[in-house]
Every structure is written in structure tokens, then in C-alpha cells.
Amino acid sequence: MKRAMTKIFADFIARRGLKSTKQRDIILDGFLASDRHLSIEELYLKIRASHPNIGYATVYRTLKLFAEAGIAREMQFGDGQTRYEHAGEGEHHDHLVCTRCGSIEEFENETIEQLQAEVANSRGFLIEKHRLELYGVCGSCRK
Amino acid sequence: MKRAMTKIFADFIARRGLKSTKQRDIILDGFLASDRHLSIEELYLKIRASHPNIGYATVYRTLKLFAEAGIAREMQFGDGQTRYEHAGEGEHHDHLVCTRCGSIEEFENETIEQLQAEVANSRGFLIEKHRLELYGVCGSCRK
DNA sequence: ACTCCAATTGAAAGTGGAAGTCATAATACG
DNA sequence: CGTATTATGACTTCCACTTTCAATTGGAGT
The missing domain is CATH 3.30.1490.190 (Ferric-uptake regulator, C-terminal dimerisarion domain)
Known part of the structure; x- marks a missing residue:
């Protein structure tokens, strides 16, 4: 599953002529290793713990990328924060x-x-x- | 229906020891006369047309009051704005x-x-x- | 009607999260 | 390697509320 996601994202990156960076790898790892439904802030703080030099904006943009790549889905519950959940291929819940x-x-x-x-x-x-x-x-x- | 709402709000005001003001009356009228699902901004602009001296904050606070009184319900669709709909007693859609x-x-x-x-x-x-x-x-x- | 005090109001300042800027740093590839 | 792009991160701006505060206003009790 995690492998699959990584592959999908790598392909997406390639298809769009984007670059593979260590930040994106780190953020992807953090995202996949996490419980589902994290907010940008939560993931940012989590990653920050081990990688203090990664900025909020990068997490924010990368999460958007994940959504475009189809490995994450944006969700809004009532708490005013955008949350992202793992998006297995096509499944919905x-x-x-x-x-x-x-x-x-x-x-x-x-x-x-x-x-x-x-x-x-x-x-x-x-x-x-x-x-x-x-x-x-x-x-x-x-x- | 409109009468009923007005009554409910009046009772709510009384029960809580709040005051009846002309602003609240005007806002209630505007709310009840409107299409459902207005955002704060929309109602504010609408009311502003005939009552230029009513402030955004008052509309905002009054709408919250309506929600507490049970005559309005807060809703979040995807557009980043909170909308209020008429809340008939208990009904849901x-x-x-x-x-x-x-x-x-x-x-x-x-x-x-x-x-x-x-x-x-x-x-x-x-x-x-x-x-x-x-x-x-x-x-x-x-x- | 008049007083007094708590509730209310409106302008303005404050918040928090999302989105945009821009100079610097990295990556892909010839 | 060298260079054209893309990415990054600190910072700023935006936006939709939310709170503050001084001035005003209901309304219960004279």
C-alpha cells in the first residue's frame, strides 16, 4: 500500500515534469505513516519534530500535490481546518x-x-x- | 411560520434576559424574508441596502443568536463561508x-x-x- | 417620566488558517 | 559540469470571521 502510493506519486511527479526532492519524500513518509485525517498543521508539527527545517508552506503545497496526484483527499469537518486522508484508488468512505x-x-x-x-x-x-x-x-x- | 419564528425568538430573548432591539428586529425580518442559506455577508449587504447603519458585527452576532434560539442553523458547504438556513422546529434536510x-x-x-x-x-x-x-x-x- | 445598570452596538483591531511572494537553493539533464 | 527550471522557506497578504471597547440604549424599578 505504502509502496503503491509512493509509486503513484513518483509517476505523477515524472508525468508533470516536477522534481523529486527530499522534502517531498519526507512529507510523503510522514503522511503515509500517520493516522488518517491529519490537518496541515498537524502534519507540519509532526514532521517538524524530526526535520525542523521544513516550512509550513512546503507541507501545505505538498499536500495539495498529493491531492492532485490522487493519493490524498481534502476533507472539511466542522473545525475550520482542512484535513487530508489517504485516498486509496477510487475508494470512498x-x-x-x-x-x-x-x-x-x-x-x-x-x-x-x-x-x-x-x-x-x-x-x-x-x-x-x-x-x-x-x-x-x-x-x-x-x- | 414567520410569526412562529418571531415568537420563538422573542421568548428566547426574554428567557435569557436579553434585550429586544430594533437591529435585531430588522435582522430577523431580513433573515426570514430571504431565500434560505445566506452567508453572513449576503445578509449583511442585503440589510445594509435599507439600513446603512447596521454593522457587520451585529449581523454576525445576531445570526449566532438565532442559531442558539433554534430558529437558524449554521451550515458549511465548501465555499469557505458559513451559511445560515431557517430551522423549522426539529425538521432536517x-x-x-x-x-x-x-x-x-x-x-x-x-x-x-x-x-x-x-x-x-x-x-x-x-x-x-x-x-x-x-x-x-x-x-x-x-x- | 427619570435613573441606573446591564446589555447592545458599530468601528476597528485581532485571529487563525489558507494562499501568495520572492530571493535563494536544488534538481534534472544536456 | 553548467544551466534552465522548479522547489523551498521566511514572510506577507488575504479572508472570514471574532473580539474589544467606548459610546449608546433598553427596560425594571422608582
């Missing part, structure tokens, strides 16, 4: 966001997707993407 | 957001809601609220 501890679980439900498509269809609406988030209290926090 | 013209349609689907509840349940997750948005091209823009 929705989220369960805990309002207590902030944890984010993922789920998929084919039936819901179908119903969404029906709703859209019945209105002549063409879906490009969707977003479904359930906010509440997760299992651990309820104990 | 999901959205179809056109990425071309920015129009926002609403819909409800009981089956989808049930499925969401099932997913949450199966994980011991307690839903407080949810958000479902379908982004794409609306009927008019497809013609």
Missing part, C-alpha cells in the same frame, strides 16, 4: 465523527449510495461527489 | 449543491436516515446530528 474525543471512524454503505443516486436522478442532478458525516458520541466515549 | 451555479436544493429521505442509524448502532455510536451533501451539476446547469 463516509465518516462517524465523535464530538467528544474527535476520533473519526469510517464506513461505507452501498445502499445509501444507491439511494443518493436515486434522489439526485429524480431531480436531474448529476452527482460528482458526496459527503456524509454522522456526528455524535463514539462507542468508547459512551462507556 | 440534506442538500444538493450545484458546483456550477452554487444553487442549493434540499431533500429528505427517510430510508437513508434509517440506514444511517443502523450503521451508527452497529458500532455503538450515538448520532447527534448528521450532514449529507451531494455535490454536482443541477438540472438547469445541465441543459
Whole structure:
């Protein structure tokens, strides 16, 4: 998986005539090694710990690149920060966001997707993407 | 409906020991008279047309009050602006957001809601609220 | 009606995160 | 190697709020 991502990004870099740099490698490592759904700030701080000379702007730009390359996906939950999650090829998932501890679980439900498509269809609406988030209290926090 | 909202807000004001001011009345009128899903800026400009002396901060604070009073609901679509929609008592709807013209349609689907509840349940997750948005091209823009 | 005080207002300053600038440094490749 | 590009990082700007603060205003109790 990690190998695959690395490969995809390398190809993307090559295809676009961009350059391979150690910063990009470091940021990619940090991103792939992390839990999903990090904000720019979080990844920046994490990387900064071992590589104090990497700037915020570089992390910011590189994350955008990842999104363009298709290995990351931008997400906005309610906290005013843009978060990035790993984007496995084409897969999509929705989220369960805990309002207590902030944890984010993922789920998929084919039936819901179908119903969404029906709703859209019945209105002549063409879906490009969707977003479904359930906010509440997760299992651990309820104990 | 408008009457009801006005009443609810008046009660809220009273219950909290807040004051009734002409600015709040004007802003409430503007809000209720508007299309749904306005941003702070939009409502501010609209009101400003007839009441040039009302400040942005007042509109901002009043909208927050509306949300607390339960007559408005804060929403975030992808455009970086907080929007407020009328919040009829308890009712909830999901959205179809056109990425071309920015129009926002609403819909409800009981089956989808049930499925969401099932997913949450199966994980011991307690839903407080949810958000479902379908982004794409609306009927008019497809013609 | 008048007072007094807490609530409110509007202008302006402050925030935080995202996006843009630009001089310097690195990389790819002939 | 040498050079044309691209990338980097410190810093600035932008933007959408959010807070501050001095002046004003409701409204409960005279």
C-alpha cells in the first residue's frame, strides 16, 4: 500500500515534469505513516519534530500535490481546518465523527449510495461527489 | 411560520434576559424574508441596502443568536463561508449543491436516515446530528 | 417620566488558517 | 559540469470571521 502510493506519486511527479526532492519524500513518509485525517498543521508539527527545517508552506503545497496526484483527499469537518486522508484508488468512505474525543471512524454503505443516486436522478442532478458525516458520541466515549 | 419564528425568538430573548432591539428586529425580518442559506455577508449587504447603519458585527452576532434560539442553523458547504438556513422546529434536510451555479436544493429521505442509524448502532455510536451533501451539476446547469 | 445598570452596538483591531511572494537553493539533464 | 527550471522557506497578504471597547440604549424599578 505504502509502496503503491509512493509509486503513484513518483509517476505523477515524472508525468508533470516536477522534481523529486527530499522534502517531498519526507512529507510523503510522514503522511503515509500517520493516522488518517491529519490537518496541515498537524502534519507540519509532526514532521517538524524530526526535520525542523521544513516550512509550513512546503507541507501545505505538498499536500495539495498529493491531492492532485490522487493519493490524498481534502476533507472539511466542522473545525475550520482542512484535513487530508489517504485516498486509496477510487475508494470512498463516509465518516462517524465523535464530538467528544474527535476520533473519526469510517464506513461505507452501498445502499445509501444507491439511494443518493436515486434522489439526485429524480431531480436531474448529476452527482460528482458526496459527503456524509454522522456526528455524535463514539462507542468508547459512551462507556 | 414567520410569526412562529418571531415568537420563538422573542421568548428566547426574554428567557435569557436579553434585550429586544430594533437591529435585531430588522435582522430577523431580513433573515426570514430571504431565500434560505445566506452567508453572513449576503445578509449583511442585503440589510445594509435599507439600513446603512447596521454593522457587520451585529449581523454576525445576531445570526449566532438565532442559531442558539433554534430558529437558524449554521451550515458549511465548501465555499469557505458559513451559511445560515431557517430551522423549522426539529425538521432536517440534506442538500444538493450545484458546483456550477452554487444553487442549493434540499431533500429528505427517510430510508437513508434509517440506514444511517443502523450503521451508527452497529458500532455503538450515538448520532447527534448528521450532514449529507451531494455535490454536482443541477438540472438547469445541465441543459 | 427619570435613573441606573446591564446589555447592545458599530468601528476597528485581532485571529487563525489558507494562499501568495520572492530571493535563494536544488534538481534534472544536456 | 553548467544551466534552465522548479522547489523551498521566511514572510506577507488575504479572508472570514471574532473580539474589544467606548459610546449608546433598553427596560425594571422608582
